[in-house]
Amino acid sequence: MRHSPIAAAVLTNADIDHVAGLLTLRESQPLAVYATDRVHGVLEANAVFRVVNPDLAPRRAMALDRPWVPADAAGTPFPFEIEAFAVPGKVALYLEDPSAAGFGSVAEDTVALRIRDRNGDGEFFYIPGCSAMPGWLADRLRAAPLVLFDGTTWTDDEMIRAGTGSKTGQRMGHMAMSGPDGSIAAFAGLGVRRKVFVHINNTNPALLDDSPERAAAIAEGWEIAHDGMEFTL
Amino acid sequence: MRHSPIAAAVLTNADIDHVAGLLTLRESQPLAVYATDRVHGVLEANAVFRVVNPDLAPRRAMALDRPWVPADAAGTPFPFEIEAFAVPGKVALYLEDPSAAGFGSVAEDTVALRIRDRNGDGEFFYIPGCSAMPGWLADRLRAAPLVLFDGTTWTDDEMIRAGTGSKTGQRMGHMAMSGPDGSIAAFAGLGVRRKVFVHINNTNPALLDDSPERAAAIAEGWEIAHDGMEFTL
Numbered sequence: 001m002r003h004s005p006i007a008a009a010v011l012t013n014a015d016i017d018h019v020a021g022l023l024t025l026r027e028s029q030p031l032a033v034y035a036t037d038r039v040h041g042v043l044e045a046n047a048v049f050r051v052v053n054p055d056l057a058p059r060r061a062m063a064l065d066r067p068w069v070p071a072d073a074a075g076t077p078f079p080f081e082i083e084a085f086a087v088p089g090k091v092a093l094y095l096e097d098p099s100a101a102g103f104g105s106v107a108e109d110t111v112a113l114r115i116r117d118r119n120g121d122g123e124f125f126y127i128p129g130c131s132a133m134p135g136w137l138a139d140r141l142r143a144a145p146l147v148l149f150d151g152t153t154w155t156d157d158e159m160i161r162a163g164t165g166s167k168t169g170q171r172m173g174h175m176a177m178s179g180p181d182g183s184i185a186a187f188a189g190l191g192v193r194r195k196v197f198v199h200i201n202n203t204n205p206a207l208l209d210d211s212p213e214r215a216a217a218i219a220e221g222w223e224i225a226h227d228g229m230e231f232t233l
Numbered sequence: 234m235r236h237s238p239i240a241a242a243v244l245t246n247a248d249i250d251h252v253a254g255l256l257t258l259r260e261s262q263p264l265a266v267y268a269t270d271r272v273h274g275v276l277e278a279n280a281v282f283r284v285v286n287p288d289l290a291p292r293r294a295m296a297l298d299r300p301w302v303p304a305d306a307a308g309t310p311f312p313f314e315i316e317a318f319a320v321p322g323k324v325a326l327y328l329e330d331p332s333a334a335g336f337g338s339v340a341e342d343t344v345a346l347r348i349r350d351r352n353g354d355g356e357f358f359y360i361p362g363c364s365a366m367p368g369w370l371a372d373r374l375r376a377a378p379l380v381l382f383d384g385t386t387w388t389d390d391e392m393i394r395a396g397t398g399s400k401t402g403q404r405m406g407h408m409a410m411s412g413p414d415g416s417i418a419a420f421a422g423l424g425v426r427r428k429v430f431v432h433i434n435n436t437n438p439a440l441l442d443d444s445p446e447r448a449a450a451i452a453e454g455w456e457i458a459h460d461g462m463e464f465t466l
Contacts, residue, residue, distance in 0.1 A: 016284045020256050023249060028398050046279040050327035051249045094283035165261050 007072040008032035010062065010082065012111045013129050014042040015092040015173075017199070022052045030073030031057040036064065036084070038108035042092065064111065069118065083114040088132040090173030110173060112137075122233030124148065128199040131173045133186035143191045145233060148225065151197025154178050154204045154213050162203045174199075177206060177217060184220045198225045240305040241265035243295065243315065245344045246362050247275040248325040248406075250432070255285045263306030264290040269297065269317070271341035275325065297344065302351070316347040321365040323406030343406060345370075355466030357381065361432040364406045366419035376424045378466060381458065384430025387411050387437045387446050395436045407432075410439060410450060417453045431458045 004025055011018055011034065019042070025031060031052065035043070040059055043049045058073055067081040089110020112130065116123035124146035130137075141147055152174035159165035169176050176182045177197065187195055197217065200206065205213040206224055214224060237258055244251055244267065252275070258264060264285065268276070273292055276282045291306055300314040322343020345363065349356035357379035363370075374380055385407035392398035402409050409415045410430065420428055430450065433439065438446040439457055447457060 016256060016281065019281070020253075023253050023256075042281075046281045047275075047327055048249065048252070048279045048281060094280055 004029055004031075006031065008034065008070055008078070010070070010084075010113060011035040011039050012084075012113060012126070013089065013092065013109065014039045014095065015090075015129070016094065018128070019043070019049070022049060025052060025057075028053065028056055032071060032073045033057055033059045034062040034070060034082075035059070036062055036108035036111060042095065062111075064108065067114075067116070079118050081116050081118055083116075084111045085114070086110065087112045087127060087130045087137060088134065088173075089129050090131060093167075093172065117233065120233075124231070124233060126198075129173055130183075131170060131175055132181075133175065133183070138186065138190060141187075141190055141192060144193070146194040146196070146231060147187075147192050148196045148198045149183060149187075150174050151177055151183070151200040151204065151206065151224070153201055154206050158203050158205075159201070164203055177204070177222075178213070184217060184222065188220065194223070194231075195221055196223045196225050196229075200224065237262055237264075239264065241267065241303055241311070243303070243317075243346060244268040244272050245317075245346060245359070246322065246325065246342065247272045247328065248323075248362070249327065251361070252276070252282070255282060258285060258290075261286065261289055265304060265306045266290055266292045267295040267303060267315075268292070269295055269341040269344060275328065295344075297341065300349070312351050314349050314351055316349070317344045318347070319343065320345045320360060320363045320370060321367065321406075322362050323364065326400075326405065350466065353466075357464070357466060359431075362406055363416075364403060364408055365414075366408065366416070371419065371423055374420075374423055374425060377426070379427045379429070379464060380420075380425050381429045381431045382416060382420075383407050384410055384416070384433040384437065384439065384457070386434055387439050391436050391438075392434070397436055410437070410455075411446070417450060417455065421453065427456070427464075428454055429456045429458050429462075433457065 006025060009031060040061065043059065056073065062084050064084050064086060067083040069077045069081050071077045086108060087110055091109045110129045112125060112127040114123060114125050125141060125144055126148045128150055130150045153169035153176045155178055156169045156176045159167060177184050205211045206217050208214060217224065239258060242264060276292065289306065295317050297317050297319060300316045302310045302314050304310045319341060320343055324342045343362045345358060345360040347356060347358050358374060358377055359381045361383055363383045386402035386409045388411055389402045389409045392400060410417050438444045439450050441447060450457065
């Protein structure tokens with residue numbers, strides 16, 4: 001008997017690496033799908049996502065900037081609340097309108113999640129895509145117990161130099177790990193207790209166990225996420 | 234350096250198991266994509282497939298009922314020709330119009346491929362989806378050296394009995410392997426030299442090495458495809 005333990009999904013972006021996973025969860029099994037109206041609009045506009053049967057996998061609107069309690073497809077609430085908020089990012093690459101300023105990005109294209117235990121004070125941030133660290137975001141993350149953060153590239157132009165793509169990390173809506181404008185520098189001094197890079201591109205040398213780049217990230221207090229990682233708050 | 238050895242793809246259907254693979258071939262690398270106008274229309278209507286950059290992965294129309302020579306993205310022809318022809322099948326499930334007869338299927342929804350060596354007489358048929366074996370199709374396959382054929386289910390209602398779905402194989406556009414209307418019976422007496430089941434659902438007991446169903450298929454001269462299988466004509 002086929003089974004997925006995943007009872008709900010929260011989509012923080014409509015780009016392919018954030019939505020294609022739905023296509024592998026398409027068996028006839030309950031699943032609650034949360035997203036902004038903007039991202040739900042992309043799912044609606046692409047009939048291929050109907051393979052995740054909306055009768056069994058209800059699509060639910062996710063409000064921004066106020067906490068809400070997610071529930072499974074049957075309506076049973078989870079023991080945590082989520083607050084979603086827009087962060088600097090980008091419209092999905094395949095939806096770009098080259099004639100529009102910023103390639104057509106709007107505020108709901110890329111969101112961060114703050115997830116908090118409803119029965120305690122444990123909380124963490126999940127921010128797999130973020131293209132800049134404005135002061136308000138740094139203030140918001142200050143002293144957080146755990147932040148999972150966008151680790152797409154080590155340097156902004158690494159995909160071009162590796163010959164695997166023509167776009168910079170910034171052009172794809174991501175800040176690099178390294179450099180004066182990078183995430184490692186941006187988090188320095190914020191006092192975040194545990195910092196974990198996620199959403200790491202396969203051109204990023206920090207993925208390699210024995211790379212000097214990984215050693216540099218670890219020396220700055222970062223961890224590199226791996227499959228099966230578990231967190232206790 | 235990321236690399237895919239796949240230089241071209243021929244889509245025989247727009248259902249998710251025939252098109253979702255494109256989303257994992259999306260790196261910036263040349264790829265020729267052949268399909269009927271009907272299937273290309275589905276790719277066009279689902280912007281998510283633009284992640285396979287049409288500038289690098291040209292979408293080419295595939296004619297039915299006459300041989301053509303495929304070429305890679307740069308235009309270099311392959312040493313074989315393809316003839317595509319419609320077989321009994323179904324519109325992609327996620328595109329069904331319940332108000333239309335046959336759920337809206339049209340002739341180009343499901344096609345078979347005959348692939349023939351341009352420098353010799355080797356040829357084979359690739360038919361991953363087929364819901365019935367009319368006389369004209371049996372005649373066409375008679376004495377073929379190799380046929381790769383739709384092996385989705387063993388019995389028509391196995392997904393319902395397994396509790397993994399609400400649809401029969403027929404309802405999904407597939408003929409079962411077993412039974413008087415099944416593919417094993419339909420191929421008996423056709424004199425096909427090598428018969429290989431492909432596109433096998435994970436509810437099909439013939440997938441299991443030690444099942445009586447697999448033994449029964451083998452006894453009737455069939456092979457069960459596996460990853461990495463190679464064929465010499």
